[in-house]
Amino acid sequence: MNRRNALMSLPLLLLCAGAMPAWGQEAELPPIGDQLVVYSGSGAPDAMASELVEPFRAYIKEKYDVDIDVRLVSGPPQNAWIALRNEWPNLTGDVYKLYPENVRTAAEAGYLLPLKQYYTDEEWGHFDQEAWQTMGTGDYSWPIELSASVMVVQNSVPGEVTSWNDLGNPDYHRRVTFDSAVSVAAGLNLVLMGAIIEGVDWRSWFKESGFDREAARPAFERVKIWADNALTLTSGGPNSRPLLARGEALIATQWWHNGVAEIEEGLPVRIVYPVEGVPSSVQSGPVIAKSTKNITGAVEWIKFISSVEAGKVGDELGYVARIRRDDEPPSEAWDEFRRNAKVIPADEFRSLAQDERYARDFLALYNQVVVQGN
Secondary structure: OHHHHHOHHHHHHHHHOOOOOOOOOOOOOOOOOOOOEEEOOOHHHHHHHHHHHHHHHHHHHHHHOOOOOEEEOOHHHHHHHHHHHHHHHOOOEEEEOHHHHHHHHHHOOOOOOHHHHHOOOOHHHHOOOOHHHHHHOOHHHEEOOOEEEEEEEEOOOOOOOOOHHHHHHHHHHHEEEEEEOOOOOHHHHHHHHHHHHHHHHHHHHEEEEEEHHHHHHHHHHHHHHHOEEEEEOOOOOHHHHHHHOOOOOOEEEEEHHHHHHHHHHHOOEEEEOOOOOEEEEEOOOOOEEEOOOOOHHHHHHHHHOOOOOHHHHHOOOOOOEEEOOOOOOOOOOHHHHHHHEEEEEEEHHHHOOOOOHHHHHHHHHHHHHHOOOO
16 A cells, blocks of 8 residues: 555544544533644654645544644744744734743643543553653643754764764874764754763753863863864754765764664664663644634544554654654554663753753853863
């Protein structure tokens, strides 16, 4: 069966399987509306959402006899967060893909509806409970993916590349690259690994009185050593991938799922899981704005995209970082990751580094030490 036929069979499969709507006992939902605006994120989550729009519309037509218009707003989660904050309480969206720290802030501010109330305990139990607890968004969202930083290395590189410290190896002078924390949040993971390698307690940096620059400096100076050895500092996969493809970079730090995609696309590279560990963050699934005029449509959309059948669409699209439900078949890529990666939870570190109490001073120190070398 080709993808189009498989997609259009989703509504019938979900209805026959009784996948929806086994609502939580407390939830009472109004009639469904005919408009739904979804801030769908970027990359794989957005691609998956795009593939699921038409099957979802067919499902809603079959179930409610309503022709629903679903509009996706693509873009990184930080853009969705800016839109939500700036537009509140007159939001243009119903469903938002946000970073976990933004979900927590939005929930505390009263911007969101708790999602868990629309699931039975059995349904919610299919989500990875450890990942959900790690993410820390409570009843407002379930875990959708694991973002893990690894090293992607050219197959032609001689010798063993095993450590984050290999970013500073003079044998690879001007042939390594990694993301800048000033440009993208992925760059924060390198600071975390710098702290681990230096043996410093990064939690001591974030005090009630503010960010402790002197306590943090040794980790930033470790990253500076790596930066001095780098060809350039990048701002995400779109910048680092061409450097690998052209052979200019021998080693690049990237998200694990990007490395998997590059190997599948034929780039002569391998993934290295450094011995110190792989900094990893659990990303949040979509959330529902409290101001939505279409609660039922929003709930149906989120339950639709979290179904086992929709997960198969994610697999077809190569969404390997998607956190699988416990009733889904195993993934070869996931199994390989779990066998080889020593996971270092980065959620708390990233949340603190981006907290408005510390973020300005954190990035100022990064710019001073890593970028300017002072």
